[in-house]
Amino acid sequence: MSSRRVLLTGVGRPIMARMARRLAAHPDVDLVVGVDTHEPRRLGPVRFVRAELSNPIVGATLRDEGIDTLVHAGMHTAPRAAGGRRRMKERNVIGSMQLLAAAQHAEDLRHVVLKSFTVLYGSDAADPGVFSEDTPVDRTASGFTRDVIDVEGYATGLARRRPDLDLTTLRFANFVGGVEDSALSGFFSLPVVPSVLGFDPRLQFCHAEDAVEVVVRAVTDPRPGLYNVAGPGALYLSQAIRQAGRMRLPVPGAFVTGMADLANRSGRVDVPTDQLSFLLFGRVVDVTRLVTEFGYTPTHTTPEAFAAFLERRRQRGVTRRDLLALQQAVAARLRQPAGDA
Amino acid sequence: MLDALAEVLGDGLPDHLDRVAEFLRRRFTGDYEIDDYGLDPHLTEHVLIPLVQPLYRHWFRVASHGRDTIPPGGALVVANHAGTLPVDGLMLHVDLWEASGRHPRELGADLVFETPVIGHFARKSGVTRANNRDADDLLARGELVVVFPEGFKGLGKPFASRYQLERFGRGGFVATALRAGVPIVPTAIVGSEEIYPLLWDARQIARALGLPYFPFVAQMLALPFLGPVGLLPLPSKWSITYGEPIDTSDLGPDAADDPMVVFELADRVRSTIQDMLTTILMGRQSVFF
Numbered sequence: 162m163s164s165r166r167v168l169l170t171g172v173g174r175p176i177m178a179r180m181a182r183r184l185a186a187h188p189d190v191d192l193v194v195g196v197d198t199h200e201p202r203r204l205g206p207v208r209f210v211r212a213e214l215s216n217p218i219v220g221a222t223l224r225d226e227g228i229d230t231l232v233h234a235g236m237h238t239a240p241r242a243a244g245g246r247r248r249m250k251e252r253n254v255i256g257s258m259q260l261l262a263a264a265q266h267a268e269d270l271r272h273v274v275l276k277s278f279t280v281l282y283g284s285d286a287a288d289p290g291v292f293s294e295d296t297p298v299d300r301t302a303s304g305f306t307r308d309v310i311d312v313e314g315y316a317t318g319l320a321r322r323r324p325d326l327d328l329t330t331l332r333f334a335n336f337v338g339g340v341e342d343s344a345l346s347g348f349f350s351l352p353v354v355p356s357v358l359g360f361d362p363r364l365q366f367c368h369a370e371d372a373v374e375v376v377v378r379a380v381t382d383p384r385p386g387l388y389n390v391a392g393p394g395a396l397y398l399s400q401a402i403r404q405a406g407r408m409r410l411p412v413p414g415a416f417v418t419g420m421a422d423l424a425n426r427s428g429r430v431d432v433p434t435d436q437l438s439f440l441l442f443g444r445v446v447d448v449t450r451l452v453t454e455f456g457y458t459p460t461h462t463t464p465e466a467f468a469a470f471l472e473r474r475r476q477r478g479v480t481r482r483d484l485l486a487l488q489q490a491v492a493a494r495l496r497q498p499a500g501d502a
Numbered sequence: 503m504l505d506a507l508a509e510v511l512g513d514g515l516p517d518h519l520d521r522v523a524e525f526l527r528r529r530f531t532g533d534y535e536i537d538d539y540g541l542d543p544h545l546t547e548h549v550l551i552p553l554v555q556p557l558y559r560h561w562f563r564v565a566s567h568g569r570d571t572i573p574p575g576g577a578l579v580v581a582n583h584a585g586t587l588p589v590d591g592l593m594l595h596v597d598l599w600e601a602s603g604r605h606p607r608e609l610g611a612d613l614v615f616e617t618p619v620i621g622h623f624a625r626k627s628g629v630t631r632a633n634n635r636d637a638d639d640l641l642a643r644g645e646l647v648v649v650f651p652e653g654f655k656g657l658g659k660p661f662a663s664r665y666q667l668e669r670f671g672r673g674g675f676v677a678t679a680l681r682a683g684v685p686i687v688p689t690a691i692v693g694s695e696e697i698y699p700l701l702w703d704a705r706q707i708a709r710a711l712g713l714p715y716f717p718f719v720a721q722m723l724a725l726p727f728l729g730p731v732g733l734l735p736l737p738s739k740w741s742i743t744y745g746e747p748i749d750t751s752d753l754g755p756d757a758a759d760d761p762m763v764v765f766e767l768a769d770r771v772r773s774t775i776q777d778m779l780t781t782i783l784m785g786r787q788s789v790f791f
Contacts, residue, residue, distance in 0.1 A: 286615040290539040290630040291639065359618025361626075363540050395538055397626075403532030414618070442615070445538050447639070464535065484531055488523045495516040 164191040166269075167380055168228045170214060170235030170260065171276070172207070173197030176336060177234050180373050181207040184232075189381050194222055197235065214256030220263030227269045230380050233260060234276035236312060238305065239431040246304070246433070253308040261319045270326060274379045275316045277332045279389060279446050281309040284362070284439045293447045294332070294387045304435025327385035331375060334367045334391035334446065338461065338469035347430035349405045350474070355420050356398055358411040362443025363395040368461035368469060375457055384455050389446040392463035398443065405471055414441075539636065540625035541605055550627050551596055557589075558596045561737050562693055568744035569601040572687060576641040577747065578679040579606065580771055581689035582667055582779065583650035583657055586698035586717045589735060590691050591650070595627065597742045598646060607640050608648040609633075613714065634678060641682035649675045651768070658703060658715030664695035665779050673768030676750075680758040680767075685747035688771050690778035693740030696789050738789050745778055 167184055171177045172195030185193040185206045193207045196219055200209050212218045214235055223231070236253050237243035243252055264270055282292040283299025283306060298310050313330060320328040348354060367390055375390050402409045412420050421434050452458050461469060525548050528534050534544035558564050572579075581594060591608055598606040608624075609632035615621040630636050632649070640647050650656060651670040659668060679686050699720040708716035724732035748771065750757075757763040 286621065287612045287631070289633045289635045290625075291636060293635060296635065359622070361622040363536070363538075363625075393538075395536055395540065396532075397536060397540070397542070397622075400532040400534070400536070403530055406531075445540075447538075484527045488520075488527045491523065492516065492520045495519060 165189055165230050165380060166192040166226060166228050167230045167232060168194045168196065168219075168223060168226070169207075169232040170196045170219075171233075172204070172209070173199045173201050175201060176369050176372065178202075178204055178207075179369075180232075180234070180376050183373055183377050184380060187377065187381055192226060192228075194226060194228065196222070214252065215259040217263075219260060220266065223263055223267035223270065228267060229269050230272040230274065231260075231264050231267075231270060232274045232276070232376060232380060233257065233312075233316070234376070235260070236276070236278075236308065238278070238433070240433050241425065241431045246435075249305075250308055253305075254311050257312040258315055261315045265319055265323055270323075272380070272383050272385075273316060273319065273326060273328045274376060274383075275313065275328065275330045276376065277313055277330050278309050279332045279334050279365070279391065279444055280306050280436065280439075281313065281332065282444060282446070284436075284442045284444050286442060288442065291445050291447050292389070294389055294450055305433050306435070327383060329379045329383060329385050330387045331379060332387070332389050332446070333372055334365045334389075334444075334463075336369045336372055337366045338368045338370070338466045338473060348424075348432065349401065349407060349470075351407070351424065351427075351429060353408045353410040354402045354405075355410045355412050355417075355424065356402070357417055357440045358413045360414075360441045361397050361399050362440055363445050364398055364401055364443055364467075365391045365395050365445050365463050366466040366470070367391045368459065368466035371457075371459045371461055371466075374460075375451075375455070378455075378457060386450075386454060388451045388455050389448050390451055390459075391446050391448055392459050392461050392466045393448055394463040395443075395445045396463055396467055398440070401467055404467065536626075539607070539628070539630045539640070540622075541607070541628040542626040543605060546605060546627045550623065551599060554592050554596055558593055561735070562593060562697075562740040564593055564597060564693075564740040564742060566597050566601060566742050568746075571744050571746055572598070572602055572646070573685050573747055576644040576682060576684040577646055577687050578641065578675060578682075578684055579646055579648045579687045579689050579744075580675060580775070581648065581650055581691055582665075582694075582775055583652045584659070584664065584691075585694035585696075585735075586657060586700050586719055587735075588650075588657060589697055590694040591629075591648070593694075593740060594648060594689070594691065594742060598648070602646065604646050606646045606648045608650075609637060611653060611714075613654075632674075634674070634681075637675075637678045638681055641678065641684050647678075651675050651772075654714035658700065658717060660703065661695070661699040661701060661720075665692075665783060667772055667776050667779075670768045670772045673764045676764045676767045676771065677758040679750045680753055680764070681755045683751040683755060685749050685751075686767075686771055687747045688745040688774040688778065690743045690745070690775050690782060691740070692743075692779065692782050692786065693738040693789075696738035697735035699736070736790075739791055741782060743778055743782060745774055748774070 169181050172181050178201035181193050181195045182205045184190050195207045196210045237249045240246040240249050243249035281298045421432050424430050536542045605628045608629040610629040614624050652668040655668040700717045702718040704716040721732050
């Protein structure tokens with residue numbers, strides 16, 4: 162195995178920093194350059210470049226450092242953190258476009274790994290119950306979903322123009338349970354968790370450790386192609402709320418956008434308001450191809466990933482274990498012969 | 503106080519309370535599993551089926567025939583669809599559950615999943631949206647997949663054309679069975695046609711509301727006298743009959759792309775079910791007994 166020289170975008174997020182460190186520690190990897198607008202706390206041997214994706218310095222680094230593997234994980238998912246939805250679109254779409262254009266002219270580049278998102282399948286009553294990689298994406302999409310579809314499009318375009326270059330697209334479900342949690346974790350920390358009256362979406366999560374491992378493998382042992390990455394199985398939103406020991410607040414569909422704005426204003430969550438149909442129908446993907454073709458079996462199923470997330474948060478209040486103990490105590494008391502107490 | 507209760511109500515009580523407590527604890531802490539398609543066996547077996555069972559046993563008194571022909575592996579159960587509301591789907595679910603201990607996976611229309619409450623309870627009981635990808639996957643997993651190829655045309659047909667099968671769509675269900683190489687089980691449901699005799703379909707209202715039909719059923723005439731009680735389904739006597747499975751494996755998956763094969767097989771399934779219905783109806787003494 163040749164020595165890899167890797168450039169990783171979006172390294173400012175803790176989980177990406179972890180990916181970068183893991184890559185840097187890998188024996189087959191010579192150099193890891195991390196790019197982002199802010200520097201994460203611990204990067205170890207990773208060389209950090211502070212830049213927007215659209216900055217020409219990124220292209221210069223690709224060429225000058227003889228980078229052979231580009232990991233594009235720099236898409237912004239949370240509007241407020243990205244500086245508002247318009248800014249987010251600008252950074253996602255234009256940033257990716259310029260990054261991939263620069264990649265086209267980087268002669269040493271051989272592998273591109275794109276961190277994509279299962280959101281591009283959309284969420285609709287007319288969708289299949291489970292999405293495979295060959296399920297058509299949501300063509301009518303707007304907002305973040307549109308960004309993801311566009312960026313995947315630029316990446317396939319690059320692979321077409323540079324036949325010597327192979328592309329691995331990884332469509333991730335929401336991360337939970339690792340060094341960092343996605344927007345969804347804020348959702349489960351709200352005092353009451355809003356849901357849409359009369360709907361109960363199915364959720365799917367990807368444990369952060371699995372995400373890190375999949376990206377590391379995609380770099381060190383490339384299996385080009387398109388893969389869904391998620392913990393097998395699913396949870397209903399109602400079920401996840403119960404497991405988190407939270408109260409559910411069903412809101413009539415008409416008020417959902419208003420509620421989301423209100424929740425965003427509380428500062429505890431940063432939910433893109435263009436993703437609200439997700440609260441109606443949810444999204445579950447098929448990970449067969451990840452297991453059979455990519456050769457990776459997630460270590461955490463969706464329920465396990467969510468349990469790990471709850472464990473990490475050290476859930477206060479009544480837990481499942483407390484209730485089980487209570488039930489057993491009552492049962493034991495009932496079985497005692499009368500008058501024995 | 504617990505001791506007193508236990509004394510008064512006898513030995514069975516602790517076990518019963520224990521089971522209820524176990525159910526509630528698991529339910530309210532989310533301690534149960536669902537599958538990818540959203541089937542929630544915990545809810546279905548402890549709540550949904552027990553809710554429907556009285557209707558199955560005491561109201562419609564469903565008689566079940568030919569249960570031993572249901573294949574042990576993946577199979578496509580194809581049944582007639584009638585009765586204005588899809589009560590036949592519920593009865594067939596209970597019957598197949600009692601017959602095989604497996605939860606049948608019904609393929610439903612988009613409208614089911616767009617509808618609040620109904621949509622998610624349908625999904626939790628094992629229904630998924632009718633599409634090739636999901637049907638292929640479920641059959642490959644060895645599930646019993648149920649289709650009603652008549653769809654809304656069957657449900658919303660006038661009382662006068664009861665037990666006359668509508669067109670079986672484009673035969674998509676046959677192509678699905680061919681791709682998976684699973685047998686098709688023709689199934690005849692008798693009794694569903696009489697529960698809500700559809701007298702008039704208000705097409706204009708249906709179109710305005712985006713519904714497949716807008717039924718006026720016989721019970722609505724009784725509404726002024728009986729109130730909401732009048733809207734109960736009529737207690738017709740039901741039977742569910744499973745026919746001899748039709749093997750599709752010898753035709754091979756490529757046959758799924760051959761419209762002639764698909765149409766012929768769809769037609770064969772349709773006429774088998776029509777013949778089963780006719781035979782059963784000839785032997786029927788009364789609609790209600």
